[in-house]
Ligand code: CTP
């Protein structure tokens with residue numbers, strides 16, 4: 461990382477990174493959650509600091525040391541994360557959404573611990589959470605021009621298509637500038653230190669990042685971000 465760390469190509473930039481996984485509480489002690497560790501987002505925050513950016517890290521339920529030099533805002537639920545990301549995005553040059561945001565939350569949150577004497581509870585009703593990245597895309601005209609929006613998509617492939625097909629469809633639905641399509645499963649992705657990805661650009665570009673550490677993958681993604689910020693200035 462030596463030469464990269466030495467080149468402050470994100471100097472003067474405000475980079476917002478969301479990381480971790482949201483928790484959607486059923487009662488004060490129970491929640492619907494996911495297994496996102498926050499490692500990739502924390503790696504991005506560290507890499508952005510190393511490249512000279514002012515970094516706001518919106519962290520959802522992450523048990524990792526705070527990256528030195530980043531401002532950390534802790535959140536629990538998707539609704540908390542939405543508020544924190546929108547606030548930080550107001551003057552951001554780049555927003556990177558690595559957080560695994562729950563798509564749904566329990567429609568009701570009970571304010572005391574649910575007790576088993578009451579018997580098996582009724583099925584949990586869910587309601588939709590806002591899609592924060594889609595909101596950022598929809599409202600981008602209200603913020604500094606040239607703001608770059610980066611999404612992450614963890615895909616395993618399935619009956620609806622392979623990882624890349626699903627990634628392209630996601631980018632078409634939610635047109636961020638870059639979508640980092642993460643292959644998960646088989647020693648990749650959640651809760652491990654390595655990742656591989658294909659980065660899809662709204663300009664039609666495709667960049668493959670072979671299996672590497674989450675730190676190096678973060679720098680490769682920021683290479684693409686920095687190139688697009690430069691292109692905007694010129
Ligand atoms: N995202 C978000 N708000 C949500 C859900 C997702 O901002 N409520 C963001 C994630 O942070 C990520 C991107 O959208 O950057 C893609 O998330 P993903 O879960 O892969 O895609 P979805 O659009 O939610 O589609 P699905 O879960 O059905 O694959």
Ligand code: CA
Pocket residue numbers: 561562563
């Ligand atoms: Ca989702």
